[in-house]
Amino acid sequence: xDIERRSRCPINLTMEVLGDxxxxxxxxxxxxGNRRHFRELLNRSEEGIASNILAARLKRLVALGLVTRxxxxxxxxxxxxxxxxxxxxxxxxxxxxxxxxxxxxxxSQDLSxxxxxxxKGGVVMWExxxxxxxxxxxxxxxxxxxxxxxxxxxxxxxxxxLDVRAKMELxx
Amino acid sequence: xDIERRSRCPINLTMEVLGDxxxxxxxxxxxxGNRRHFRELLNRSEEGIASNILAARLKRLVALGLVTRxxxxxxxxxxxxxxxxxxxxxxxxxxxxxxxxxxxxxxSQDLSxxxxxxxKGGVVMWExxxxxxxxxxxxxxxxxxxxxxxxxxxxxxxxxxLDVRAKMELxx
Numbered sequence: 001x002d003i004e005r006r007s008r009c010p011i012n013l014t015m016e017v018l019g020d021x022x023x024x025x026x027x028x029x030x031x032x033g034n035r036r037h038f039r040e041l042l043n044r045s046e047e048g049i050a051s052n053i054l055a056a057r058l059k060r061l062v063a064l065g066l067v068t069r070x071x072x073x074x075x076x077x078x079x080x081x082x083x084x085x086x087x088x089x090x091x092x093x094x095x096x097x098x099x100x101x102x103x104x105x106x107x108s109q110d111l112s113x114x115x116x117x118x119x120k121g122g123v124v125m126w127e128x129x130x131x132x133x134x135x136x137x138x139x140x141x142x143x144x145x146x147x148x149x150x151x152x153x154x155x156x157x158x159x160x161x162l163d164v165r166a167k168m169e170l171x172x
Numbered sequence: 173x174d175i176e177r178r179s180r181c182p183i184n185l186t187m188e189v190l191g192d193x194x195x196x197x198x199x200x201x202x203x204x205g206n207r208r209h210f211r212e213l214l215n216r217s218e219e220g221i222a223s224n225i226l227a228a229r230l231k232r233l234v235a236l237g238l239v240t241r242x243x244x245x246x247x248x249x250x251x252x253x254x255x256x257x258x259x260x261x262x263x264x265x266x267x268x269x270x271x272x273x274x275x276x277x278x279x280s281q282d283l284s285x286x287x288x289x290x291x292k293g294g295v296v297m298w299e300x301x302x303x304x305x306x307x308x309x310x311x312x313x314x315x316x317x318x319x320x321x322x323x324x325x326x327x328x329x330x331x332x333x334l335d336v337r338a339k340m341e342l343x344x
Contacts, residue, residue, distance in 0.1 A: 006218075007280075007283060008280035009200075009219075009273075009279065010273025010274045010277060010279045010283070010284050011197060011266065011269055011287070012197055012218070012283075013277040014269050014277065015193055015197055017277065019192055019194075020191055022191075024183060024187055025183060028181075028183045047181075047184055089272060092272075096264050096265040097183055097265055097268075098183055099182075100182075100264075100265045101181075101182025101185050101186035104258045105186065105189065106177070106180060107181065107182045107185060108180035112180070112181070
């Protein structure tokens, strides 16, 4: 996919690629939620992304080489979306975005606990997570999508999120 | 300024605030180019930002509390734009965005040398730069705008950029 390339500055080019309302939110759901099918990305969206917007964003992310689309051999109707190596390498940038958002914007406890753990984990955790994501998305995307390949980091982050959410439910 | 708050996830909220084509590019020019007047931001834009878009982005950044607008006492027609503390704290995120862009997108040498130095400098350099930016934008915005307050980091980054650009001119 062509981008405009109004300048060859890395900040500008990254904004040409990811500077929109939804692309990084969709990548977040694939990365941290391991949502690999269109229906999951649509129905479980915390932000209530619209179906046509999700379809357009996924198509664009595939064209940009950030996501791959693979036919699911067990469900002929379903495609599996997976992260590519450049998308996996977004982990430190997403950690930095989460760290900033957590400090300066009105986040909720449950939806920010993963950003907090990712920030505290630092480079060591990001490297481990990226290595896990390579297993789930690149080495074995089908096993990664159906849960037969997992990630210790992802399990830890998901458990922390569910714990906070459960506490909020009980107190709410 | 109100944002939609479709969810209180830090990634989502940051994208609601900064997830557009131009906001971070404008902040970059204020931060790294010390362009503090509308005309400089417009005329020296590497991307050729349009006047109406720049005006709208600045207005929104002021409303969001990321930029302040101050009347320049020496030029009654001119306003000085300065970064606020939350915007200064974007430095690590901008470094991470630059690092990713530099690896995965078709950057040029001159426009990516600052991202390279910022990445290599790590947290120590980012902290020093943020402290300098507080001097230039918060403690003395007028002195910072007219060059009587400067930053060692900014001088180093600017010199590296101009050196690479000069080499490219000579070889090009």
